[in-house]
Amino acid sequence: MSKKFEKVFISMFLCFFIASCTNQSLQQQSLYDALGQYEGITNITHQLILVIAQDERVKHRYKDANMQRFKKGLSDYICVAVAGPCEYTGDTMQMVHAGHNYTNTEFNAIVDDLILAMEQLGIPVATQNRLLAKLAPTYKDVVYQ
Amino acid sequence: MTMTRNFLVLTMALVCYVSNAAILDLKDADTISRSRLLATGGASTIEGAAGGGIVPMAVLAGYGAQEEQGAAAFGSYVDTSDYQLEVIGGSWSWRNRIELSFAQQELTHDSLTAALSLPTDSISQRIIAAKVRVAGDLIYTAMPQISIGAQYKKNLDFLVPAAVGAQADSGTDVNLTATKLILGGFFDRNLLLNTNLRYTNANQTGLVGFGGDKNDDKELMVEASAGVLLNRHWLVGTEYRQKPDNLSFIKEDHWQTAFVGWFPNKRIAVVAAYVDLGGVATFKDQTGWYLSLQGSF
Numbered sequence: 243m244s245k246k247f248e249k250v251f252i253s254m255f256l257c258f259f260i261a262s263c264t265n266q267s268l269q270q271q272s273l274y275d276a277l278g279q280y281e282g283i284t285n286i287t288h289q290l291i292l293v294i295a296q297d298e299r300v301k302h303r304y305k306d307a308n309m310q311r312f313k314k315g316l317s318d319y320i321c322v323a324v325a326g327p328c329e330y331t332g333d334t335m336q337m338v339h340a341g342h343n344y345t346n347t348e349f350n351a352i353v354d355d356l357i358l359a360m361e362q363l364g365i366p367v368a369t370q371n372r373l374l375a376k377l378a379p380t381y382k383d384v385v386y387q
Numbered sequence: 388m389t390m391t392r393n394f395l396v397l398t399m400a401l402v403c404y405v406s407n408a409a410i411l412d413l414k415d416a417d418t419i420s421r422s423r424l425l426a427t428g429g430a431s432t433i434e435g436a437a438g439g440g441i442v443p444m445a446v447l448a449g450y451g452a453q454e455e456q457g458a459a460a461f462g463s464y465v466d467t468s469d470y471q472l473e474v475i476g477g478s479w480s481w482r483n484r485i486e487l488s489f490a491q492q493e494l495t496h497d498s499l500t501a502a503l504s505l506p507t508d509s510i511s512q513r514i515i516a517a518k519v520r521v522a523g524d525l526i527y528t529a530m531p532q533i534s535i536g537a538q539y540k541k542n543l544d545f546l547v548p549a550a551v552g553a554q555a556d557s558g559t560d561v562n563l564t565a566t567k568l569i570l571g572g573f574f575d576r577n578l579l580l581n582t583n584l585r586y587t588n589a590n591q592t593g594l595v596g597f598g599g600d601k602n603d604d605k606e607l608m609v610e611a612s613a614g615v616l617l618n619r620h621w622l623v624g625t626e627y628r629q630k631p632d633n634l635s636f637i638k639e640d641h642w643q644t645a646f647v648g649w650f651p652n653k654r655i656a657v658v659a660a661y662v663d664l665g666g667v668a669t670f671k672d673q674t675g676w677y678l679s680l681q682g683s684f
Contacts, residue, residue: 299422345452345453345454346452346453346454346483347422347452347453347454347455348422349527350422350423350424350452351422351452353424354422354424357424357619367575367576367617367618367619368571368574368575368576369575371570371571371575371576371577372570372571372575374570374571375570375571378526378527378570379527379529381524381527381528382527382528385527
């Protein structure tokens, strides 16, 4: 391999690693503000419900659900997850999902739908990713419970 | 030249599939019943397994989640100054657990044929492989997704490889791979990190046979790739592949690529790359271009 390309390659790698390590400490707008505060979060959950309603993979899961309650609960949950000034009064993620045996496929479907909903609302990719990073760890409390 | 014909036919079929998918249901394709997120099926490597271009990843082909299946078909082309490589292949995955893949490679070496007055101008190889996801999830677990795979390779034109000292016309690579997508990990863009340990004695992936006069034993090779998803459709990154050096007649160099992957929807992936293969069988500085087209089903 050429020495020049080797240098480019190594510096790209180092850049990735260093940036991923120092990323958290960079000064930036709080995620809560980036999402447009509570109103922005409610818009996302509203849009998500519209997308889910069209999604054959998961819509049957919401057949008997009280969607107003779901919307409020999810909005509060997200608000707390992004360190917003809210109180989440619902059950833990584990409690909410226990006994339903939600599948890996369904979890992926909801994430798919959430990304689509955020895209439809024109939320910037960076903000989308920051929110997804906060929500992804719920996987272990939701799937196959 | 049947390979070239097959390559053209498959590539044209893929182009048809891809253009249909692009025109008819670009929107629809976002919600087809393959549920893993866009780009998480990776592309198809030149050896058939899901990954980048030259380095496999722990992800399985297609977009099937754990209650689904998935498949992919691909055609890839590499052109350095003195060599061309055509690859066609396919893969199938079941419940995001097992991946089976197939690749047929044809290396054209006109410059070498002219220089050494060889009786042939190409070498073909067939690769059959399996990969199992043993732990973790690419995105949703703290630990990376970890897969173990084996690639059985059969060199179909062993005349030239044998003449330069290769010991066997077939071999099996064993891969242990870890891959992680860190959400927002690179300036709030999703960061893909991947490492593969390959236990192999293949010369130039097996196109120049297996083992050699200098070394006949399998060795552990380190491969790595890293990329950033600019958004969910565009992945830019780089790969490095350490190579064995088994033949005293022709030194083998490590490989690397810098690539751009485009994932317009869950049916299509296009990867273009700049490749640096170093010296390949007496010809120095083999740099050039790589293009791969993948359809997912």
